[in-house]
Amino acid sequence: MLAATPLGDVRDASPRLSEALATADVIAAEDTRRLRSLTAALDVSPVGRVVSFYEDVETARLPKLLESLQSGETVVLVTDAGMPSVSDPGFRLVAACVEAEVSVTCLPGPSAVTTALALSGLPCDRFCFEGFAPRKPGERAKWLGSLKDEPRTAVFFESPHRLASTLADAADVLGPDRRAAVCRELTKTYEEVKRGTLPVLAAWAAEGVKGEITVVLAGSPPRSVSVADLVSEVSSRVAAGERLKSVAAEVAEAAGVSKKELYDAVLASRKS
Numbered sequence: 001m002l003a004a005t006p007l008g009d010v011r012d013a014s015p016r017l018s019e020a021l022a023t024a025d026v027i028a029a030e031d032t033r034r035l036r037s038l039t040a041a042l043d044v045s046p047v048g049r050v051v052s053f054y055e056d057v058e059t060a061r062l063p064k065l066l067e068s069l070q071s072g073e074t075v076v077l078v079t080d081a082g083m084p085s086v087s088d089p090g091f092r093l094v095a096a097c098v099e100a101e102v103s104v105t106c107l108p109g110p111s112a113v114t115t116a117l118a119l120s121g122l123p124c125d126r127f128c129f130e131g132f133a134p135r136k137p138g139e140r141a142k143w144l145g146s147l148k149d150e151p152r153t154a155v156f157f158e159s160p161h162r163l164a165s166t167l168a169d170a171a172d173v174l175g176p177d178r179r180a181a182v183c184r185e186l187t188k189t190y191e192e193v194k195r196g197t198l199p200v201l202a203a204w205a206a207e208g209v210k211g212e213i214t215v216v217l218a219g220s221p222p223r224s225v226s227v228a229d230l231v232s233e234v235s236s237r238v239a240a241g242e243r244l245k246s247v248a249a250e251v252a253e254a255a256g257v258s259k260k261e262l263y264d265a266v267l268a269s270r271k272s
Contacts, residue, residue, distance in 0.1 A: 001076045002084045002094070004109025008188030010041040016107050018042050025073035028053035028065060030080050030089050038078075053077060058092050065093060069102045081212075083111045087131050087157060112186055112214045113155050119193050120181035120216035122153050130156040133166050133215075140166060144173040147217065154217040160184075160209045167202035170217070174198065179218040185211040227261045234266050 006012040025048045029035035032052050077084050084090030097104045117124045133156050134140040158166050176199050184192045230251050237247045252259040
């Protein structure tokens with residue numbers, strides 16, 4: 001059983017979470033000290049075994065946890081805050097359970113991703129989650145480049161120590177007009193949301209930021225392209241072995257142009 005825990009305010013814990021922690025045969029916790037603090041705050045006394053389950057020991061712990069599950073025991077997995085598996089331990093255990101045909105369920109609850117998205121003031125009808133921003137400058141620049149034409153709002157996590165440089169790099173790669181929101185210490189005492197363009201946010205972050213950070217980045221504005229502009233792209237992909245009809249449909253949908261017009265334009269270019 002995956003169980004979401006409060007991001008900061010313990011009052012966000014659900015009654016089902018308290019019940020699960022109190023009755024589980026095994027609790028797998030990313031940090032056992034934080035688990036003890038959580039159960040104390042909830043006035044819960046676990047009766048089951050508590051085992052650590054953080055990134056470095058995930059693989060080693062899997063066989064024993066699967067053995068417990070297959071013997072009929074209830075195993076509850078909790079991470080430090082928010083939903084397990086979302087940039088936290090959990091995915092490997094779920095994948096192992098699926099392969100072993102062991103039932104998995106989830107107690108839903110807080111998530112920094114959707115909380116930040118809702119608070120950002122940016123479009124949230126379509127979004128993507130990018131995990132943690134790459135640490136190395138070269139990899140980070142390449143990653144930001146992949147978001148240059150991404151139309152969806154993007155959400156990612158960042159260390160407070162690297163936030164200013166990441167936002168400055170984003171301004172360089174994505175342009176000074178791209179908007180974002182930096183959400184700090186969500187649901188905690190010093191919760192703060194800063195909104196603005198990337199250069200403005202980078203300057204603010206350069207003064208020093210503390211706490212857990214979630215960044216929400218506005219999507220790329222629609223590009224103004226004509227059918228003629230897309231002909232060479234389609235032709236290059238077809239020359240590389242892809243089917244004309246499939247490529248024309250994909251490129252036309254991404255660019256917001258007529259699939260038939262693009263298809264006909266590619267055929268006309270071959271004749272000329």
